[in-house]
Amino acid sequence: MKLHQMxxxxxxxxxxxxxxxxxxxxVVGTFLLVIAAPTxxxxxxxxxxxxxxxxxxxxxxxxxxFCVGSINFIGVFPYVMDLWFDFNTIDAALNFVTDLFAMxxxxxxxxxxxxxxxxxxxxVASFVTVLQQRKVAQLRGEQKKLIEEWGGEVAAxxxxxxxxxxxxxxxxxxxxxx
Amino acid sequence: xxxxxxxxxxxxxxxxxxxxxxxEEGTVVLSPPAPPPDPAVATETPAPKPVPSGNGxxxxxxxxxxxxxxxxxxxxxxxxxxxxxxxxxxxxxxxLTDLDTPSASAYSVEDRREPGRHLFALICxxxxxxRTRTMVDLRSQVVRGLIPxxxxxxxxxxxxxxxxxxxxxxxxxGGRLLDAFIDKPLKINEYDIGRRLFEPLAKALAELSxxxxxxxxxxxDNLYYMDKDRTELVLGECVTxxxxxxxxxxYEPLDRAMAIPAGRGYGHTTDDIYALGVIGVFLLLxxxxxxxxxxxxxxxxxxxxxxxxxxxxxxxxxxxxxxxxRGMLSDDAKERWDTAAMEQWLSGQKKTPIQRRGVTxxxxxxxxxxxxxxxxRTIAFSFSKNVADASKAIKSGKLEMWLRQxxxxxxxxxxxxxxxxxxxxxxxxxxxxxxxxxxxxxxxxDPQAPIRYKGFAFMPDGFGAxxxxxxxxxxxxxxxxxxxxxxLLGYWFACQSPITPDxxxxxxxxxxxxxxxxxxxxxxxxERCLYELxxxxxxQSPLLQQSYVDHIDEMLPALDAASEHxxxxxxxxxxxxxxxxxxxxxxxxxxxxxxxxxxxxxxSLIGMLSLFALxxxxxxxxxxxxxxxxxxxxLHPAIGTYHSRATRRAIEQxxxxxxxxxxxxxxxxxxDNADRRTKDRADFQSAQLEFSHAExxxxxxxxxxxxxxxxxxxxxERFTAMVGIVMGMVSITVIIFVKAM
Numbered sequence: 001m002k003l004h005q006m007x008x009x010x011x012x013x014x015x016x017x018x019x020x021x022x023x024x025x026x027v028v029g030t031f032l033l034v035i036a037a038p039t040x041x042x043x044x045x046x047x048x049x050x051x052x053x054x055x056x057x058x059x060x061x062x063x064x065x066f067c068v069g070s071i072n073f074i075g076v077f078p079y080v081m082d083l084w085f086d087f088n089t090i091d092a093a094l095n096f097v098t099d100l101f102a103m104x105x106x107x108x109x110x111x112x113x114x115x116x117x118x119x120x121x122x123x124v125a126s127f128v129t130v131l132q133q134r135k136v137a138q139l140r141g142e143q144k145k146l147i148e149e150w151g152g153e154v155a156a157x158x159x160x161x162x163x164x165x166x167x168x169x170x171x172x173x174x175x176x177x178x
Numbered sequence: 179x180x181x182x183x184x185x186x187x188x189x190x191x192x193x194x195x196x197x198x199x200x201x202e203e204g205t206v207v208l209s210p211p212a213p214p215p216d217p218a219v220a221t222e223t224p225a226p227k228p229v230p231s232g233n234g235x236x237x238x239x240x241x242x243x244x245x246x247x248x249x250x251x252x253x254x255x256x257x258x259x260x261x262x263x264x265x266x267x268x269x270x271x272x273x274l275t276d277l278d279t280p281s282a283s284a285y286s287v288e289d290r291r292e293p294g295r296h297l298f299a300l301i302c303x304x305x306x307x308x309r310t311r312t313m314v315d316l317r318s319q320v321v322r323g324l325i326p327x328x329x330x331x332x333x334x335x336x337x338x339x340x341x342x343x344x345x346x347x348x349x350x351x352g353g354r355l356l357d358a359f360i361d362k363p364l365k366i367n368e369y370d371i372g373r374r375l376f377e378p379l380a381k382a383l384a385e386l387s388x389x390x391x392x393x394x395x396x397x398x399d400n401l402y403y404m405d406k407d408r409t410e411l412v413l414g415e416c417v418t419x420x421x422x423x424x425x426x427x428x429y430e431p432l433d434r435a436m437a438i439p440a441g442r443g444y445g446h447t448t449d450d451i452y453a454l455g456v457i458g459v460f461l462l463l464x465x466x467x468x469x470x471x472x473x474x475x476x477x478x479x480x481x482x483x484x485x486x487x488x489x490x491x492x493x494x495x496x497x498x499x500x501x502x503x504r505g506m507l508s509d510d511a512k513e514r515w516d517t518a519a520m521e522q523w524l525s526g527q528k529k530t531p532i533q534r535r536g537v538t539x540x541x542x543x544x545x546x547x548x549x550x551x552x553x554x555r556t557i558a559f560s561f562s563k564n565v566a567d568a569s570k571a572i573k574s575g576k577l578e579m580w581l582r583q584x585x586x587x588x589x590x591x592x593x594x595x596x597x598x599x600x601x602x603x604x605x606x607x608x609x610x611x612x613x614x615x616x617x618x619x620x621x622x623x624d625p626q627a628p629i630r631y632k633g634f635a636f637m638p639d640g641f642g643a644x645x646x647x648x649x650x651x652x653x654x655x656x657x658x659x660x661x662x663x664x665x666l667l668g669y670w671f672a673c674q675s676p677i678t679p680d681x682x683x684x685x686x687x688x689x690x691x692x693x694x695x696x697x698x699x700x701x702x703x704x705e706r707c708l709y710e711l712x713x714x715x716x717x718q719s720p721l722l723q724q725s726y727v728d729h730i731d732e733m734l735p736a737l738d739a740a741s742e743h744x745x746x747x748x749x750x751x752x753x754x755x756x757x758x759x760x761x762x763x764x765x766x767x768x769x770x771x772x773x774x775x776x777x778x779x780x781x782s783l784i785g786m787l788s789l790f791a792l793x794x795x796x797x798x799x800x801x802x803x804x805x806x807x808x809x810x811x812x813l814h815p816a817i818g819t820y821h822s823r824a825t826r827r828a829i830e831q832x833x834x835x836x837x838x839x840x841x842x843x844x845x846x847x848x849x850d851n852a853d854r855r856t857k858d859r860a861d862f863q864s865a866q867l868e869f870s871h872a873e874x875x876x877x878x879x880x881x882x883x884x885x886x887x888x889x890x891x892x893x894x895e896r897f898t899a900m901v902g903i904v905m906g907m908v909s910i911t912v913i914i915f916v917k918a919m
Contacts, residue, residue, distance in 0.1 A: 059892075059895070061892065061895065061896060061899070062899075063892075063895035063896050063898060063899035064895070064899075066899040066902060066903055067895075067898050067899045067901070067902035067903075068902070069902075069906075070899075070902035070903045070905060070906030070907075071902050071905060071906060073906050073910070074905070074906050074909040074910065074913075077909070077910050077913055078913055081913060081914070081917050085917060113902055116898060116901070116902060117895070117898050117899075117902070120894065120897070120898040120901065121891055121894030121895040121897070121898050122891070122894060123894070124890075124893065124894030124897045124898065125887065125890035125891045125893065125894040126890075128889075128890040128893045128894065129886065129887070129890045132879045132880075132886065132890070135875075135879060136876050136879050136880055139872040139873075139875055139876050140872075140876065142868070142872050143869055143872050143873065143876075146865050146868060146869045146872075147869075148823065149822060149823055149824065149865070150821050150822060150823070150862055150865045150866075151821060151823065153821065153862075154821075154862070154865050154866050154869050155866075155869055155873075156866060157866045157867070157869070157870045158869060158870050158873045161870070
């Protein structure tokens with residue numbers, strides 16, 4: 001549902017839930033920062049492109065965030081592993097985030113994620129469109145066969161639904177005016 | 179057929195309510211059935227010729243009404259003998275004019291089983307209702323004193339080009355009674371008349387009365403001698419026309435004489451005794467004492483003076499015959515002699531004389547239509563002839579005043595005032611018309627008289643025949659329909675006092691008929707009334723012009739035969755066929771008639787097919803190839819009631835096979851099979867749902883408010899996100915494994 005379609009009560013509920021989520025995130029983040037501060041430093045700086053993707057991705061699905069985030073995390077994860085298996089200190093973490101090569105790896109992964117998200121959906125959409133067209137053609141063919149076998153009356157239910165929709169639309173239109 | 183029908187109508191035409199002159203009455207004849215119709219035959223009586231044996235012309239001077247007979251022989255080459263029941267050969271080329279009746283022509287007959295038998299055949303007028311039930315009774319019963327009826331049935335009569343009812347009778351070897359007086363005056367003296375006339379005929383009437391069969395055709399020209407020696411006098415036939423139809427007015431009691439010939443009613447044996455009394459007067463005097471009076475004068479004379487006084491008042495009647503004739507000619511049917519009284523008289527016993535009750539004389543006569551009336555009966559009679567003047571007279575209040583002050587009948591005056599007031603309430607509507615007012619006033623003035631409306635005068639027990647003749651003449655039911663719609667019959671019964679059980683039963687049957695007439699559906703209406711009232715009337719449908727269908731068993735074979743010469747695009751059923759079937763078919767066909775009357779063509783066709791299929795199933799197992807083919811060709815809309823095209827094609831392909839079998843039940847089962855129809859309906863509903871689901875799916879893809887590209891792109895984005903997540907998970911797993919190793 002779009003924002004402009006929401007009632008004031010719904011909008012207020014949405015805002016309240018948003019504030020609640022932010023509170024929880026701050027609590028969990030603070031907790032993780034206390035118990036795993038090096039990991040959190042690397043993840044925060046390494047995953048900045050994902051944060052950007054999250055901010056600029058206005059879709060409800062957040063597909064770009066997931067795509068960029070997943071690939072971005074592939075670039076960040078080896079350094080997190082290094083922290084966990086070698087020196088899990090804040091200095092080590094700061095070394096990673098100040099290492100240009102490491103950051104290049106992390107941000108390149110994110111860039112690959114972006115590249116993937118920018119190219120692949122169009123290709124997939126073309127496939128989907130073709131599949132849908134084939135599906136429509138197949139359904140139309142089935143309907144044609146039904147009409148050949150049973151005559152035009154077989155579409156009576158559909159016609160009734162359409163008529164009802166039209167009536168409903170007209171009634172709505174009139175009631176909207178009044 | 180049309181010519182024959184016209185002929186029949188022409189035949190009936192001269193039988194008007196009141197012929198204009200007395201000479202007309204005796205000269206009404208049957209149009210000859212032989213084509214081409216000779217108009218000269220149906221004209222007035224020609225000048226007398228010397229000794230024309232048996233045709234009655236020799237008795238013109240006596241004033242006794244005797245019909246003229248002159249049937250032209252048909253060409254033997256073109257008109258071969260017709261066969262009845264594969265036994266009786268009837269020869270159109272050999273007419274027996276001496277034995278003609280006013281409504282039937284006589285022809286020679288040969289009995290194949292008994293070649294020497296003396297028989298003759300009467301060919302009935304097509305369309306004229308005959309007394310078939312009486313024929314059935316007389317064929318199975320021997321009535322002494324009545325000409326024996328041997329057999330009857332329909333035959334195809336080539337001179338008319340259509341089927342007619344034919345009645346086979348034993349031939350009277352002594353000819354008519356009139357033939358015995360060819361060379362001497364038409365007179366029987368007072369000593370012989372009992373033995374020669376009354377005795378044999380009274381016995382015949384007693385036997386007919388025991389069978390509850392009034393003869394209703396007793397007239398001087400309908401008496402025959404069965405033997406050559408002319409000793410055995412018998413009554414002639416009475417079955418070729420409705421009761422009283424062939425009777426000149428003088429032979430009918432006053433009430434029935436006022437009706438049109440077809441509406442004189444079934445009557446009673448007392449009506450026969452009245453006619454016998456009239457014959458007695460003729461033979462006793464040797465002439466008709468009322469020959470100079472017109473029919474109207476005769477009716478008024480009988481009403482004012484009484485029949486006996488009217489006929490014999492100025493004549494010298496032998497003393498021993500005064501009382502019997504007074505008894506036989508009594509105008510009160512309850513007072514009139516019955517067969518027991520006749521027997522008592524003939525056996526020499528004395529009977530209590532009928533008390534003379536003179537008509538109540540008014541203080542002053544009532545003047546109407548240029549005549550001084552002394553009785554309400556004659557006023558009613560005159561009113562029915564002059565409706566416009568009668569309406570003015572009634573509305574002026576003079577009649578009411580005359581009834582109160584001059585005749586002393588305040589009850590009648592009150593009822594007339596009430597009727598007039600009620601009519602005023604309905605002014606402007608059909609119930610308030612002058613015709614209705616006069617008809618009701620006439621019933622109030624003369625309750626025993628027939629119902630008279632727009633010149634259509636009939637006794638209630640003669641409504642059926644009158645209705646049939648009215649339809650035959652005019653081709654519509656306008657006036658009888660108005661009579662039923664305005665409930666004039668109910669009014670007549672309400673005027674009767676006392677109401678006998680017979681009258682109550684008749685009233686109830688007319689209420690049922692009125693309900694039939696009101697229903698505007700196939701199988702009901704006036705056609706239904708026609709066949710309910712005339713159960714022996716053949717079906718009048720134009721489809722059956724060349725057939726004679728007076729029994730339900732004959733309906734399907736006749737339609738089967740008709741299929742050869744009718745337009746196959748028309749339906750094999752019309753209002754007449756449906757009404758005839760509804761009247762005669764003893765099984766419940768209400769659902770069929772309901773379907774038949776449906777406004778949807780396919781329902782109506784299925785109703786028709788189901789009705790015929792039921793009839794074939796119940797009545798006849800013989801194949802009906804023509805009718806099956808006819809119906810099969812009409813069934814396309816009925817086949818269209820199936821939704822499935824495949825089922826329709828299968829049915830259409832199967833129809834010719836069933837048509838070749840001539841089986842209507844099979845055809846009906848094919849067209850309206852319950853299992854097939856249920857399956858078709860269920861499958862159709864499934865197909866509708868399937869179509870609907872497909873449409874919903876299509877709309878979800880390419881609907882009006884759906885951006886197909888955007889959805890495809892979103893799908894692509896979701897897919898890419900999934901690919902990214904999977905790649906991430908796989909990569910992390912690999913990294914963990916690498917680090918761990």
